[in-house]
Amino acid sequence: MRGFRTRRALAAAAVMLAALLGAGGWAADTQTPVTGPPPGSAAWTADTALGLPLPDPATADPARIAAFFAGLSPAARDALAVRHPLVVGNLDGAPVDLRYRANALALAAERTRELARAADPALTPQDHEAARTRAERYRTLLDGGRQVLAFDPRGRGQVAEVYGDLATARRTAVIVPGSDVDLLRFDRASDPYGTPAGMARALHQATDGQTAVIAWAGYTTPVGLGPDAATEGLARAGAARLDRLLDGLAVSTRPQDPATLFCHSYGSVVCGLAHPTPTRASGVVVLGSPGMGVDSAADLDPRVPLWATARNDSDWIGDVPNVRLFGLGHGADPTDPGFGARPLPATGSHGHTGYFAPGTASLAAYAAVALGRA
Template structure:
């Protein structure tokens, strides 16, 4: 009895998908190292109270649906005391509201961090909690204290899940050149600025990039944002091999970038590391023309796009990978949801190549002294002739 052609095709696709899954798992140490994550989406806690606030006699912009440009116009219509009062009453909403004034978001997030620190310190003394709960609460309180260090500028903070945060290095309100760093797996509030492997963290990458930009162009005002506004995969598992978390985070990243444009910040260069490049590949086509100057992907497993043309962007697109990066062992395929597709450094993708000959490993691209860091800074500054 012959097998129907459609059934045979289905079996072949299943076998190929299984082979792809096995290849990805084998290349990265197996699924057991990862765990499934629940994506944090939607407005930060407190949105309901914000919507119900009629103290100003007007409807406040809905944090779930208002366009950043509309949010910017709303805040421009308020007095300074009215803006401050909203930040005090609704710190988590204002602090995460794309299109709100930058300085007001700093103020609101400082208030939200202090409140979260108090909550965690109370939990650390709660007799009903376990010793493990006490330890975790003290660690969370310490992280909040670290983000409250004078001189740090927190542009977003959301304590839900594993925690999300964005920090500005430099003065975003006066910057002539800006950049946004989007990290990959295993990054959250706990690892945002960890001491171990610092140039694999958003803080370390953003700080290193801005330091190099300042050294190369000391008279140019610059700002670099370390952005962790999505739920990243943990370890190597199905989350890292699929686009589920990237799809959940793409609207958040696109909205964040639109918010920068709404407050008058220059179109940034975006630097997407590892799984962050998957997120960027899904977010960039959502942007308005001119919201992005450059897109740089490095240590990328693929962007779920076949070519630069599929990104539908006017931004310059660049790609880098060093020879010792284990990501090179990941199959560049996408089938039945597994894998992330074409290699952005491949000749057929269409990205401009950036040398990373002096970088080492998966997280070595922004280490001081590397050719990749030098070129990344040149891209962020618009000095394209200096890119190697």
């Protein structure tokens, strides 16, 4: 019997690999996750202008960060944001409005740098084009008073944006995206509801603005379908960053009302490995999920409600077998009744990225969950 089970598991793993190949082609490229403190942290910790030590971004938790800024005058806070925009803009626990200001300064500085690179005769035409593309992305993030909660230009780039007012909204939600999301793919006109920005806008509107929604492209996602998408390495790194974001929200916004997580595709692996607790999350919703890196809902905190969205017939993720073997795969299907998640409908949705489209039963259900009415 044991030999049969082993052969069956090996066969399932082989089927999973074949499904990945057939779904979109194997991407051999692997990503190195962006981890650790934000860029500029060394200069921050060496800064003695205020006459007191600044909390080390590598070791200070969000509660310590919040306490530090609470003891500063508005002028001192602003001075730090001006001198160290990339640090202040990425410090979970720092005042939200101060982070918006710091990230606007950081985006403007990075845009100037990229425009200089685009005109540098020592660089290649490909370098010039890449610099122009990034400069344009930074310009769009600076337009119209957008509320950028985090911005990190390292690697493929990371960003988080807030839709609504974190200080006054009744509820808070966080969009945790899956593969192929980064600074340049944070928002796409060709796939408006398949990006964290599009999902966040749709959910914010569906709740009539009563929920502030964070579009969080704050971890290194897999590129394409390949080793990174089939394994948990990037998800584990992302889970640590997600936990820190949620801890920061708890001390800098509304600690009595933790965020609801909406986890798409590979993002549901991130959410599962984060193991949200009631102090960090009011609930977790997964959609287009390949698994959560756990065997069942019983492996997660039972005090945090878990919902799984029914998979529409045109979502290719349904072709990926739910196995977890030799480091490949993400485990049981959250939509299986035996998994233990509460079901949500998907009527009207299409494809892997259509669950937040207006008029779908899934978006209506998400709005109810986000508002605490489910």
